Amino acid sequence: MGNSFGKLFRITTFGESHGKALGVIIEGCPAGLMIDEAQIIKEMQRRKPGQSKITTQRKEEDQIQILSGVFEGKTTGTPIGIVIPNSDQKSKDYSHIADKFRPSHADFTYFAKYGIRDYRGGGRSSARETAARVAAGAIAKQLLNHYGVSIQAYVSQVGDLALTKNYKEMDLAKAEENIVRCPDPETAEEMVTLIDSVRKNRDTIGGIVTCVIQNTPAGIGEPVFDRLHAELGKAMLSINAVKGFEYGSGFDGVKMRGSEHNDSFVQKEGETRTTTNHSGGIQGGISNGEDIYFNVAFKPVATIMQDQQSVNEDGERVTVSGKGRHDPCVVPRAVPIVEAMAALVIVDYILLAKSNKL
Amino acid sequence: MGNSFGKLFRITTFGESHGKALGVIIEGCPAGLMIDEAQIIKEMQRRKPGQSKITTQRKEEDQIQILSGVFEGKTTGTPIGIVIPNSDQKSKDYSHIADKFRPSHADFTYFAKYGIRDYRGGGRSSARETAARVAAGAIAKQLLNHYGVSIQAYVSQVGDLALTKNYKEMDLAKAEENIVRCPDPETAEEMVTLIDSVRKNRDTIGGIVTCVIQNTPAGIGEPVFDRLHAELGKAMLSINAVKGFEYGSGFDGVKMRGSEHNDSFVQKEGETRTTTNHSGGIQGGISNGEDIYFNVAFKPVATIMQDQQSVNEDGERVTVSGKGRHDPCVVPRAVPIVEAMAALVIVDYILLAKSNKL
Amino acid sequence: MGNSFGKLFRITTFGESHGKALGVIIEGCPAGLMIDEAQIIKEMQRRKPGQSKITTQRKEEDQIQILSGVFEGKTTGTPIGIVIPNSDQKSKDYSHIADKFRPSHADFTYFAKYGIRDYRGGGRSSARETAARVAAGAIAKQLLNHYGVSIQAYVSQVGDLALTKNYKEMDLAKAEENIVRCPDPETAEEMVTLIDSVRKNRDTIGGIVTCVIQNTPAGIGEPVFDRLHAELGKAMLSINAVKGFEYGSGFDGVKMRGSEHNDSFVQKEGETRTTTNHSGGIQGGISNGEDIYFNVAFKPVATIMQDQQSVNEDGERVTVSGKGRHDPCVVPRAVPIVEAMAALVIVDYILLAKSNKL
Amino acid sequence: MGNSFGKLFRITTFGESHGKALGVIIEGCPAGLMIDEAQIIKEMQRRKPGQSKITTQRKEEDQIQILSGVFEGKTTGTPIGIVIPNSDQKSKDYSHIADKFRPSHADFTYFAKYGIRDYRGGGRSSARETAARVAAGAIAKQLLNHYGVSIQAYVSQVGDLALTKNYKEMDLAKAEENIVRCPDPETAEEMVTLIDSVRKNRDTIGGIVTCVIQNTPAGIGEPVFDRLHAELGKAMLSINAVKGFEYGSGFDGVKMRGSEHNDSFVQKEGETRTTTNHSGGIQGGISNGEDIYFNVAFKPVATIMQDQQSVNEDGERVTVSGKGRHDPCVVPRAVPIVEAMAALVIVDYILLAKSNKL
16 A cells, blocks of 8 residues: 555556666546656656765666657556666675664664565665656646646755745745755855765754745645645655645744734735735635645655664664765755655646536 | 545545534444443543633534444444534524635635535534544544554643643643643643633634654554655644644754664664654654654634634625634644544554555 | 445445434535435435335335535535434344344355344345435436436346347336336336236345436546446446346347447447447447446345245354345336446546546 | 556556556555466466467567566565566557547547547557556465465357356366367367357457356455455456456346245355355355356457448548457457456455454
């Protein structure tokens, strides 16, 4: 269970970090959508390892093969099957870690759940699985583009270094102009310096990704269990290393009075809009046409380049040594993943809304 | 869509605040479980309006009728149908608000989605719907009790008044000894005073509910989209007025280094445990046997006893007057709802894990 | 599991024959549909026991209570909750059959599955559960009416007494003019005589219901697992006592050559139509706009007014005596159930098709 | 929608006949099952084209690549991704049929549904999709083997040439000893002769596949919509060219009296068994431990080697010429597909039953 996401626009992923390939089946994409493969590749490159000095130096090409569902450049309405071969699948010697539980990894919980594990990597819990999501999300984005919806995420905090501007005070497109993906150039520079110093200390650090969705039509969502923000929250919490989610006023809204927090309705250019947007574009689980925005908290990556104490499958004390090439901070590469998951949620609810009319 | 929650232990709710009744169908409860109806009633009373001076003074009896699925005091394995009549369903005159959009309510988004609304109340977005969840959650709790799992939630913050102790430093059972449901008597008293003053100002205020789940067996959860914390997050975000969710180290974890955040494994009494628990009992989406704990942020209630500017269905400026009896702060009554949703998630994953073995 | 049917227009039922009530939640009915409650009652009366000398003489009123989802005569888009009280729920003495397995009933399989059973009746396997389906189907039919689709089922065979005319050779509306629901008056009379003689022999007999769906738009359905006829087949096979399903040419099609079976396409009044219709209106799992027709085989009812040998829960030989008031032949009352399930399938796929477009 | 089958043991397929590859993701297979790849290949060969003179002479190798979910020969509990490349994917000239609707194919309905089609083949409606099902079914069979359940299907009728023996009167294993897969050697020979003569006439013919499932534990299934036979029926009706499904007494049961049709319970070797088995091993939708058996009716293949009249996308009259290499009768190759789908249903319900216990 749990390898699918979405109701009508639905993806199902498979594959581990050390198997032959990852892949994803995308169902429910309406027929007739032009698919721009270059755009998919571009999204894959935003996520891929080795893209800058503050990401892991591991090289993975993340080449996608579209096996079905696209004919003469257009979707056919049938499932789009995509495979991403694992190029870096070496026959290394894993015997030294095969039975050890790495701290704050899924090694122990996997063993408790399955009684067996592919000790060569994190299995399905590996962040490598998100490559399949980004490929699917790139197609969701092209469909969203058809509906006029746009999504932009960016890094708003690294450790305790936080952006002081909100998303309306910056040109979000600038996030793509630096390696940390923060739209404020000065803060970006500080973040890079911070991550680099953490990396040199053989340590890791957490961060926050903020995401803004614009032009979602009003009336998208569901009022009870599948509230639009509940599904967005689940989508974000399903990304590796995420520890929290808040939308609109979020945790800060707790401190406000109702009289201050309520968003007044006004009429602007023939449309019902709100003066403020503490609601984050969603009221009662349904979009109101304002910007949807939310924050996603990422913990520091568990793999550190230091020796750590742990136990093995037999309960014996062991030392886990930090080896390999890992990200000192996950948020720069998490930006396209957050966008991909957001795109999957919004597009799914747009299709759902179509079925909801007489 | 979106009226069901859960995969194997699944609930489906129906009913609006101003219809004849609410109800819930509970599927997947194994046969042979003794049902203690008094326990269900007790949970309903923890949620019901009018229970203290800091909740709404509206009276609703919230009586449950079990229509099926229980025979001679035990579950039969078939769906448990429960109906909760709406006793307070008066034929009031609603014409003065019938076409107005109350600020930060779901009135406008409902209208955008459905093109029609039951103007007598919030429809399905009304917090009244959570009565059905609490009834179902009470049965989930009885099943969890069979598996040895316990859940306790409490109010940890009101406005900017936050508990300074963490859950291990208090006797959580004391949360039920005061009307605000905070386990620290002194802070509780301050919270009551704060809420009462807000109420007198005809305003509302937000708060945080913390929830602790103990004795979940290791190995419960899924590694990808349906991570245990992702489903818990969705469950919480589906509760009215919730703006944020964080588990384990949460948003604070962002500021930590990996070397500080990682939870070391040790062997205790023949079991693999962790020394710290920044993971919040979940690693890679799967439980590790430690306590699961999380925070849920609630915004201030949108209904305030003040006049507010808004527009109506025709886009004309109107004044919405605050009338009726509403909660100045939702968190005391949210405690049993948070527990109910948590119980539904955990019990569902426990049943799922059973099907996962050879 | 298995108490829900449908993807977007989805029903979930609860309730046993001997509990307090049955009920159904109908999700996904678009907002704004006028609901004619008299039509629902009329469908309930077509299904209800005691309607003629060839049905069971048991009296059940099958009164429906709509608890939610309808406001001022129109659907609101939220779940429609319906409860049907069990009026005939006497505190009879069941001790003489409490631990006996009635032949060809679900008593033994229930016991094997649940380890417990409500010995007062068939539990969820009781045909009484179909009352909830008929209520839901009556609403589905009103929605289908909005889309111009019509459904008519009728009895085409009782025992080995089969109609010799196909559906195009009769006025199907006449099926409602006699108690056996066969549109050919002469055959109807013979069927009534046959059923009556079986009843006098304290026995039961099987039959076939044929169903015709007209004006389904072309392009409704799915090409792989959820083929339109596969879902229709599942819907029919989920009705009590059903042993077989065939559509279009059905089992007779086996004997044909491809050159004879293929339906040629022609152009009629600007539309692509077929000259013959062995396909039964469905090709590759998707409707082609022609009439959809199928047959549903019902076995003789298992409850007979005769003594039968069996065993009890302890494996001891026992005699099961035929008592009570039961149907000698189920097909006259099955006609509205077949229509209800067909309506649920078609309406679900129509909504699904809406979400399928750019 | 509709590319997945199963609840807990769930498969999702993708791919068209003329794309780069087909594939399937298998979810829910418990960890630790030994996978015998040779067995999968053997099942693929039972289905593959070109295996005898009475099947299509088209050559497809149907080689499978297991990309994930199996490590060191055992399942890991994570999704098993399988890809089957389309080797015979030539760049033929399709312009002569690109806009024509072949009679009784899905060309027209596809066009009505999607507004676009991959004119090189039947898209997802192509029988080629069943290769993915057979691969998944081969794994389901290995899991069923672990639970002691066995499945054997065979051809029981071709055109009007029907086996006169029931399944208990033959050695079913002999079905694999002849090219038509009929366990009675003499009838098999007659069937081969019949199919061969039909083929020489450039025509096609229908047939029936019978399937027997043995040693299913009692208590597997669900009592309402997801009755075991309803899901089996849907599974079978989802196979290309299937027009009907009946289980146990089936359509013949219609003609019986209840006193004759009822299966008496008796005690045999400490187990509750039935003397006859008109129930087909299923009562009230739940298995009773007896043999489950059913018949599946296949129409004659729509592709015939003759000219046929039809229309094109513009509604103009056209001639569709029979070309290529196609099966004169589909049932010999349908045998492993019927078994695969049956295996998927049974294994899913066995896993479901595990979650159903306290």
